[in-house]
Structure formats: structure tokens, C-alpha cells
Amino acid sequence: MAKIIVAAPPIAGELSPLLQIGRGLAARGHRITVVTGSRFRAEVEKAGLAFRSVTGRADFDDRLLGEDPERAKLAPGPEMLNYDWTHAFVNPMPNQTAVLQQLLEEDPDQYLISNVLWLGALPSALGAPGLRPRRWIGVTAVPLALSSDDTTMFGPVPVAPGDDQKAANRAGNAQFAAMMRPTQDLLAQVLQSLGATAELPTFLDAVVTVPDATAALTVPGFEFERTDAPDSVHLVGILPSRSAPDWNPPTWxxxxxxxxxxxxxxxxxxxxxxxxxxxxxxxxxxxxxxxxxxxxxxxxxxxxxxxxxxxxxxxxxxxxxxxxxxxxxxxxxxxxxxxxxxxxxxxxxxxxxxxxxxxxxxxxxxxxxxxxxxxxxxxxxxxxxxxxxxxxxxxxxxxxxxxxxxxxxxxxxxxxxxxxxxx
The missing domain is CATH 3.40.50.2000 (Glycogen Phosphorylase B;)
Structure with a gap:
């Protein structure tokens, strides 16, 4: 039996796979503590798992994200992505870090499995004061944005015959990183305020490469091939569709x-x-x-x-x-x-x-x-x-x-x- 903290932002789509992982590991005999927003307490406890709520800016209601008037003024694309990532993932980091440190102070003999966009373990991994879990596994259920000479987040850049494919992909990744610079700059600022000292990779790379290992919920043949991906990144398949034993089929x-x-x-x-x-x-x-x-x-x-x-x-x-x-x-x-x-x-x-x-x-x-x-x-x-x-x-x-x-x-x-x- 291992003691495992399972953490995710309080966003239904980000939490759902982590909660499913927590249930599965609990069924295998591990002791699970789920860390997320307070609105999910009942769901976590109904699953028979221990619960610890984040506080402050980390404890938001994801159902209200799409109704934010400020967000509604933004067109889909870089502006909206920067807004979403800073509000939902970067700003909550100090409160997430505080809860993680509390749990590790209570019992340092714990592992951490977190959604890659739950950033509470990032500061101590980059040199900030504080305890670190025995091992930290990042989990992502969304397509990898990891930069590569082989591809971008959206696939290999189209090139004309004879053009340098790798150079085009590097340029495409650099362009996307530049578009997300507001998120990068804010993240660096918040990390520095928490005492982090190590160099920060680009945000999109950091969430995948800084954990001890990252499990991408996908397979080769759906994800784009990256021959230069670090050995710590693993394509592990997907979780099975959750059954609903109390669901009754409709008359049709x-x-x-x-x-x-x-x-x-x-x-x-x-x-x-x-x-x-x-x-x-x-x-x-x-x-x-x-x-x-x-x-x-x-x-x-x-x-x-x-x-x-x-x-x-x-x-x-x-x-x-x-x-x-x-x-x-x-x-x-x-x-x-x-x-x-x-x-x-x-x-x-x-x-x-x-x-x-x-x-x-x-x-x-x-x-x-x-x-x-x-x-x-x-x-x-x-x-x-x-x-x-x-x-x-x-x-x-x-x-x-x-x-x-x-x-x-x-x-x-x-x-x-x-x-x-x-x-």
C-alpha cells in the first residue's frame, strides 16, 4: 500500500480522469487523498476517498468560467488561452502549493499524482523552499503541447518540397510560445515570489517535463510522434469509459x-x-x-x-x-x-x-x-x-x-x- 495525493484543478473535465485514477488505485489497496476545489467534496467522499480542499484563488467554480464578462470579450485563440491559463492554472498556484506543503508536513511519506495543469508541486521542484513528494507523476488527458523538432501542438508545419521540416517545426513552436508569453511571464513572476530558483522551461514544456514522469492519456497513432521527447513522457492509453450502474435505459x-x-x-x-x-x-x-x-x-x-x-x-x-x-x-x-x-x-x-x-x-x-x-x-x-x-x-x-x-x-x-x- 502507498499513500498517494491525487490533485487536479476544480474543473470537471480536468478532475474527472484524476478522480477515476484515484478510485482505481484505492481499489488496489492504496490510500488516496484527493486535493481539489470544495464543490467536489461530496463527489470525492462518495467515492470513498479522503478529501482536502484548496483555498483562496485555487477554489473557484468552473461552471462560472464561461460566464465571465471579461472572457466573453475575447476571441478564441491566444488571448482567450492566455486568459484561461492565467486565471485557472497560474493564479491558483500559491494556494495549491500551500495545501500540498500542509499535507507533506503531516506525512512526508506520500506520492503525488496530479493533473499537469495543477501547478502546486512546481515551485519546490524548481528550487523553492518546501517538501517534495516521494515521486511526482503528471497526468494529461489533453493533447501534448510539448515542443519538438518533429511537430507542433497542432501537427507538423506544412512545408514545400525540399524545405527543412524540423526548422519549420521549431519556428512554429517558437511562434506559439511567443503567443503564450503573458502566461509564461506571469508564471515566472509567481514562481519567483514563492522562492523558485531553477530556470523555467516554457510553460507548455514545463508542465510535462518537470514532473518525475508524465503519463499522457493517449496512444501512438493518435498523438503526434516526437522522437526527441524525454524518456519521462509516457503514452499510457486511455482510461475506460466510466460505467453508471444506476443508469436506466430510456424507452427508445x-x-x-x-x-x-x-x-x-x-x-x-x-x-x-x-x-x-x-x-x-x-x-x-x-x-x-x-x-x-x-x-x-x-x-x-x-x-x-x-x-x-x-x-x-x-x-x-x-x-x-x-x-x-x-x-x-x-x-x-x-x-x-x-x-x-x-x-x-x-x-x-x-x-x-x-x-x-x-x-x-x-x-x-x-x-x-x-x-x-x-x-x-x-x-x-x-x-x-x-x-x-x-x-x-x-x-x-x-x-x-x-x-x-x-x-x-x-x-x-x-x-x-x-x-x-x-x-
Whole structure:
């Protein structure tokens, strides 16, 4: 048995995989303490895990992030990313560090598994006074932004025949780092105020390379290849779709009997406030196709502003472990977790989305021939219908997805994370 601190920002999508890891490790006999925001106390304790809340600026409500009037003025892209990263990840670092130090003072014989964007362990790892865990494992469920001569966060830079691919990628990485300079400068400032003395790599590299090891919840064939990645970075596969034993199938569930293609549509659980972006265009565009459309809203059903077409079924929540095996196509705004779960289930993807990590997810889908990216957060119904018809009849892409599904099946992410933690 090991004593393990599991930490994540109080953002549902960032916490969810870490909480799943915590449950899995507790079932294997380890003692788990989860560190996150106070609003998740009940969920953590219901899972039978010890809970410790962050305080101050680290204890925010992620449900309000998208409603910030200041953020709403920003266009998707560097300005919004810098705003999100400074407010959600850099500003909370001092409070996160304080809680981690309290826990280690109470018992220094503890390991740490943290979401890579939970920065509480970064100061002591870079020379600030304080205790360090026995071993620190970073976990990322989003596409790697690690700079490389082989690629950028969004894939290899397109070059003309004869041009230097590595030089183009280095320039692309440098350009992206320059765009994120406000986050970098603030992070350096806060680290210095906490007593850090070591040189800070770029923010996007630091969160992956400073931990003793980093487990990326993905596989080769979805992530871009980086032959120069440090040995501490491991592609460990994905966590299985969580089951919901108390979920009762809706009355229409038996209609998903394979008699016609099933198209799953979702905007995830965070960027789903405006259903006119993807869900409603998809419902409209697919209404006349011979398919059954299943929409997992992630919110109340009456949030839809249009009538539900005759060939569509809508629910607030459907467990993916029972839904994806029935699916023939997955339409998403590009969340990394759901996209990879679909591919692992052998389902091609249509990706749309411009915020958070969604363009990077879409870039991987397109680069590896796993589906179609619509290159917009608000596609027209016609664009969704055209992409769906293409994918439902495309054998090459379906073959690519089936092959990659076998790669996912060969990985056991929880066992790999346990091995990396305990050494």
C-alpha cells in the first residue's frame, strides 16, 4: 500500500480522469487523498476517498468560467488561452502549493499524482523552499503541447518540397510560445515570489517535463510522434469509459438494434451552453438521413431551442460504455476524452471546435485519417450532413479507426500509472 495525493484543478473535465485514477488505485489497496476545489467534496467522499480542499484563488467554480464578462470579450485563440491559463492554472498556484506543503508536513511519506495543469508541486521542484513528494507523476488527458523538432501542438508545419521540416517545426513552436508569453511571464513572476530558483522551461514544456514522469492519456497513432521527447513522457492509453450502474435505459433504447446507422452527437459537459453551435445544426442536418441520431446533451433536455426531429433521440446523460458500442459515427466539438473513447470503440469522428484544446484534437483526427474536421465551432447543417454521409460510406477511415482501436485495447492506463508512481 502507498499513500498517494491525487490533485487536479476544480474543473470537471480536468478532475474527472484524476478522480477515476484515484478510485482505481484505492481499489488496489492504496490510500488516496484527493486535493481539489470544495464543490467536489461530496463527489470525492462518495467515492470513498479522503478529501482536502484548496483555498483562496485555487477554489473557484468552473461552471462560472464561461460566464465571465471579461472572457466573453475575447476571441478564441491566444488571448482567450492566455486568459484561461492565467486565471485557472497560474493564479491558483500559491494556494495549491500551500495545501500540498500542509499535507507533506503531516506525512512526508506520500506520492503525488496530479493533473499537469495543477501547478502546486512546481515551485519546490524548481528550487523553492518546501517538501517534495516521494515521486511526482503528471497526468494529461489533453493533447501534448510539448515542443519538438518533429511537430507542433497542432501537427507538423506544412512545408514545400525540399524545405527543412524540423526548422519549420521549431519556428512554429517558437511562434506559439511567443503567443503564450503573458502566461509564461506571469508564471515566472509567481514562481519567483514563492522562492523558485531553477530556470523555467516554457510553460507548455514545463508542465510535462518537470514532473518525475508524465503519463499522457493517449496512444501512438493518435498523438503526434516526437522522437526527441524525454524518456519521462509516457503514452499510457486511455482510461475506460466510466460505467453508471444506476443508469436506466430510456424507452427508445431498443431502437439501437443495428437496423440503421447510429450517429452520436455531443458538445461535452463544459462548452455546451450554446447548443446552436453544433448540436442543433447536427439535428437539423441529419434529420432527413436514414440514421438514428442520439444526442448526449450533458445538460437539461429542454435547453434545445428547436424541435427534436423524428429520427433523433435526446438525453441529458448516456454512459459512453454502453452507447459507443452501438455507434457508427461520433460528432463532437472536440473534447479529447470523448473523441479518444469513440476511436477506441472503433467509431470514426467528425470534430468541430475552436476553444480550449479542441483544435489540437481535431488536428490529430485529420492527420491520422480518423475522421473529418469541420474547422469551425459552428458548422452549417449542410456541412454536418455532408461529412456524415462521407464518413458513413468511407472504408479507408473506418479501417484506420479499427486498427487504432486495437492499439488502445493493448494499453492499461491505470496499471501503467501505478507502475510509474511506485517506480
Amino acid at each position: 433504447w431498443e431502437e439501437l438494434d443495428g437496423s440503421r446507422p447510429v450517429v452520436v452527437v455531443t458538445q461535452g459537459t463544459f462548452a455546451n451552453r450554446d447548443l446552436t453551435e453544433l448540436v442543433e445544426p447536427a439535428l437539423t442536418g441529419l434529420a432527413d438521413l436514414d440514421v438514428t441520431v442520439v444526442v448526449a446533451l450533458g445538460r437539461e433536455v429542454d435547453a434545445l431551442s428547436i424541435p427534436v426531429p423524428a429520427n433523433a433521440r435526446v438525453a441529458e446523460f448516456i454512459p459512453f460504455d454502453v452507447l459507443l458500442p452501438k455507434a457508427d459515427l461520433y460528432i463532437t466539438n472536440g473534447g479529447a476524452g470523448g473523441t479518444q473513447q469513440a476511436i477506441a470503440a472503433g467509431v470514426p469522428v467528425i470534430a468541430a471546435g475552436l476553444t480550449e484544446d479542441k483544435p489540437a484534437v481535431a488536428a490529430r483526427v485529420a492527420h491520422h485519417g480518423l475522421g473529418i474536421t469541420l474547422q469551425t465551432a459552428s458548422p452549417t447543417p449542410e456541412a454536418v450532413a455532408e461529412a456524415a454521409q462521407l464518413l458513413l460510406g468511407d472504408t479507408e477511415i473506418r479501417g484506420n479507426v479499427r486498427k487504432l482501436a486495437q492499439v488502445y485495447a493493448a494499453h492499461d492506463a491505470l496499471s501503467e500509472i501505478e507502475r510509474l508512481t511506485l517506480g
